[in-house]
Amino acid sequence: MQEISSSFAIAFSLIGALDADLMEIVGLSIRVSLFAVGLSLLIGLPAGAAIAIGRFPGRFGLIVISNSLMGMPPVVIGLLVYLGLSRTGPFGVLGLLYTPTAMVIAQTFLITPIVIALARQTIEELNSEYAEYFASIAISLRYRVMTLLWEGRYGLMTVCLAGFGRAISEVGAVMIVGGNIDHLTRVMTTAIALETSKGDLELAMALGIILMLLALMVNLLLALIRPTESFGKKNAAATY
């Protein structure tokens, strides 16, 4: 267990020294995952809302499919994206393999189903809660969706967090499509895998600690935005 305490020491000395390599790796991790979260929100929120509110044939099938895609192993997504972006694959001419862009694409595929499934659930619940209200004011569908998205923003923030958490913590997909290339596609998780295979378990663990601190900071930021449970309830009661 003494490795863990020395890992903490290494982690804090790396952070304290603002180690250039570390900053580069952390920066790329955050940028790739945030970009992927942004893209998957653009796709997933409208799709989730459509499935939540709409009544169309195939809706049930879409729900089941998006729910099961949440369990897709990152390494399979990585493989699919690799085959697509490989030079002999259908998108090979773009030359995107082993670039951060390829990593964003893989992570977007990975978390879009999560965003769709969770957003659908959040919006569906709100929609039935507000059903009478919407009926009473005969609101148009567009405003209805916008109202639901706005009212459900705290729930949807959890959706973002779930997506971001999944993206920044996965290693299987980015390892295959990024290649873990130093100063180009190396992120926190692939660096941890590399240091582990070098047998430098303490440095690997230190990087893991830094990754966890990062997650803590992101969650803290969002927790500050989100009103407390009692505040939220009072709010709702006062308005309706």
Added chain:
Amino acid sequence: MYQRILQVKLYRNKRNSLLYGVLLAAVLLSCIPLGVNAGGDALVVQSTTSTANSGFYDHILPLFEKAHGIKVNVVAVGTGQAIRNAIRGDGDVLLVHAESDEKQFVQAGWGLKRFDLMFNDFLLVGPAADPAALSEAQSVSDALTRISGDEVLFASRGDDSGTHKKELALWSAAGIDPSGASGGWYRETGSGMGATLNIAVGMNAYCLTDRATWISFANKRGLTVLYEDDPPLFNQYGIILVNPKKHSHVNAQAGQTFIDWMIGEAGQNAIASFRRAGQQLFFPNASP
């Protein structure tokens, strides 16, 4: 109506606008150039975990980049996967260690010409208590016969890498087929060299490793070298340019520059000067 609701909500959460601002800024910042140094003229080298895990490229690449100003991106996978990636066109240069597969790669037209680059050797490592008495073995075949005879745990790469191919060749030369014991005393990890050594450490198993990874491996614990210095354990690395006639996008000029440098005086000296724990890990042997 909707706008009224919006206003009310916004007003109530005004104090949060600063935090929203911070979040928005973070998201926008993240969208700034991701693909700036993507690809371009950089060279992609498909290589092995044994070279990458030992820190070889951290020593070599800065020297080459300084001399020629060409950025080199190394993808470290097993030799088998590296060759398959190169066949798919996902690399410009192949630097691996499985001579017969490399020759086949060139013969099939995927590569231009194979050059010997450098060598080191393989070792059999295992628990210091040495239950199969490998330290008394007379030959590699004898050592492997002791392992299979006593059915002591052996961690195999099992990943079609150069080291795995070598291991299978050694078993075959000893007249032993360990595949029947897979999951029993013969454990195929399907992982890279370092990862397999970590597993061997955890299981107190015997393992075949290349010397470079072993010397730079930081988690040896109870594992120690038990059999070494035998001609069959020779480990030759080769370097090949992927055939630009097969894949027109191959960065042939930069690739050839890299190969010429590696097999030339500067590269060979750079290889010889790479040391870990005071020991030389790779021995240059390109023919002039």
